[in-house]
Amino acid sequence: MAGLICFVIAVWQWLEGMQVPWVQALLLVLTLAFTGLIPVALFLFALACILYSRRLIHEMGRQKGYVLLALVGFLIWGMLLVTLLNVLFVHNRFLWFCLGIGYLGIAYFTVGFLAYLVASLLDELPVAYSVDFIVILGAGLLPNGKVSKILKQRLDKGISQYQKQLKRGAHPQFVVSGGQGPDEIMPESQAMANYLMTQGILADQIIQENKSTSTYENLRNSQILMTKNKIFHRAIFVTNSFHVFRAGIIAKRLHTTMTGVSAPTSIYYLPFAIFREYLALIVMFKWVHLAVLILCMIGYLISWLFIY
Numbered sequence: 001m002a003g004l005i006c007f008v009i010a011v012w013q014w015l016e017g018m019q020v021p022w023v024q025a026l027l028l029v030l031t032l033a034f035t036g037l038i039p040v041a042l043f044l045f046a047l048a049c050i051l052y053s054r055r056l057i058h059e060m061g062r063q064k065g066y067v068l069l070a071l072v073g074f075l076i077w078g079m080l081l082v083t084l085l086n087v088l089f090v091h092n093r094f095l096w097f098c099l100g101i102g103y104l105g106i107a108y109f110t111v112g113f114l115a116y117l118v119a120s121l122l123d124e125l126p127v128a129y130s131v132d133f134i135v136i137l138g139a140g141l142l143p144n145g146k147v148s149k150i151l152k153q154r155l156d157k158g159i160s161q162y163q164k165q166l167k168r169g170a171h172p173q174f175v176v177s178g179g180q181g182p183d184e185i186m187p188e189s190q191a192m193a194n195y196l197m198t199q200g201i202l203a204d205q206i207i208q209e210n211k212s213t214s215t216y217e218n219l220r221n222s223q224i225l226m227t228k229n230k231i232f233h234r235a236i237f238v239t240n241s242f243h244v245f246r247a248g249i250i251a252k253r254l255h256t257t258m259t260g261v262s263a264p265t266s267i268y269y270l271p272f273a274i275f276r277e278y279l280a281l282i283v284m285f286k287w288v289h290l291a292v293l294i295l296c297m298i299g300y301l302i303s304w305l306f307i308y
Helices: 002-019 023-058 062-090 093-123 147-169 188-198 213-227 244-253 272-285 287-308
Strands: 133-137 173-177 206-209 235-239 259-263
Touching: 023 272, 062 093, 062 272, 093 173, 093 244, 093 272, 093 287, 133 147, 133 213, 147 188, 147 235, 147 259, 173 188, 173 213, 188 206, 213 235, 213 244, 235 244, 244 259, 244 272, 259 272, 272 287
Parallel strands: 133 173, 133 235, 173 206, 235 259
Antiparallel strands: none
């Protein structure tokens, strides 16, 4: 990604050095379009965050993640407003410096977000081999103890993979992984096992892991159970499309050979799920992000002092 950005900058500088009139006119048009497009795109993105957050809060109740989504939108609006005021009235040099830091941060996390989307699309590979276990990662229950829609999507995808394995001549077992949350009447693993049995899966084909409370514990505890049942084994884990990338990173950190299979996600819930998952990735690599941001800020400060 960094190499591509450097290549684009180098090409742009090379074109600027050309004295061909049509090239200069093209660069002028691109510059105007680019500088006009960014504020509009940021404004619309902030508006989408606020409206989507309001809808989630209205229909699903006030939660920290939903409020944070709205705060991101208002923060971007605030930066755009301050930018407009500084252009028209204030003309404060230090304010431009502070705004530059803010926009640099937005650019950094935007590039990271796009990289996460591309990685999520490219992460899943078709399962072209026989497996011994199909791990289903938990995702919360309804108040009556039934599986939620998002968890049902994972279970249905797991059943689909199970049927494909049967056609290969394999007979994998399910590992349903999920503990009991404070607002749940039973462990997620029990609810998942109940659902699988209603779909024709035999009880002796289901292994329950009912202690985990996070993706890390889901994968770690499942790996322990699978190893106890079969030391040398092959397994896949099933989760939703937005979650496969981070779960795959955790699986590699645990030195497992599990690969991820993505279940579909409802369009209604997908935007917030992607937002929340990206925040989780930022937290997972917080020190790396902090180090890169500090280097970017140092470079920005040096360029500011050198140019101005």
